[in-house]
Amino acid sequence: MKFLIINGPNLNMLGIREPELYGRQDYAALCERVRAACAARGIDCELFQSNHEGVLVDKIQAAYGVFDGIVINPAAYTHTSVAILDALKAVAIPAVEVHLTAVEQREAFRRVSYAGMACIATVTGKGFAGYEEAVEILKNYIEER
Numbered sequence: 001m002k003f004l005i006i007n008g009p010n011l012n013m014l015g016i017r018e019p020e021l022y023g024r025q026d027y028a029a030l031c032e033r034v035r036a037a038c039a040a041r042g043i044d045c046e047l048f049q050s051n052h053e054g055v056l057v058d059k060i061q062a063a064y065g066v067f068d069g070i071v072i073n074p075a076a077y078t079h080t081s082v083a084i085l086d087a088l089k090a091v092a093i094p095a096v097e098v099h100l101t102a103v104e105q106r107e108a109f110r111r112v113s114y115a116g117m118a119c120i121a122t123v124t125g126k127g128f129a130g131y132e133e134a135v136e137i138l139k140n141y142i143e144e145r
């Protein structure tokens with residue numbers, strides 16, 4: 001089983017950006033944690049981060065026929081990007097949306113998720129552990145299909 005883990009804009013700034021919200025651990029620490037979660041389940045994974053919407057769309061398109069599942073934190077593009085939603089729908093690879101923070105409890109504009117409309121599940125407000133949960137949900141979903 002092969003998963004693509006996608007992180008959107010400003011997640012490369014983890015540890016620096018709003019630590020009271022996103023924590024003090026950096027993006028490299030997140031990658032390490034996700035790699036360990038995948039390895040423990042016998043899953044191959046690739047991690048990808050970009051600050052650019054079109055680059056994220058290109059990466060999702062390129063996943064077609066290559067990856068069995070996608071874990072995605074589209075970050076701010078969650079709330080704006082029909083293009084990312086359409087890309088997820090186009091490839092039809094099972095995807096789980098993850099957010100470090102409880103987006104549903106923050107500003108009203110964060111309560112809308114376009115990408116989430118193409119995902120089998122959403123995990124919010126659990127920090128780095130949310131990515132582990134997303135990997136587990138995706139693995140179970142694919143195995144049970």
Ligand code: DQA
Nearest residue numbers: 010073075076099100101110
């Ligand atoms: C985020 C929540 C988004 O609203 C925000 O724009 C982010 C991070 C999260 O992981 O909690 O950049 O996706």
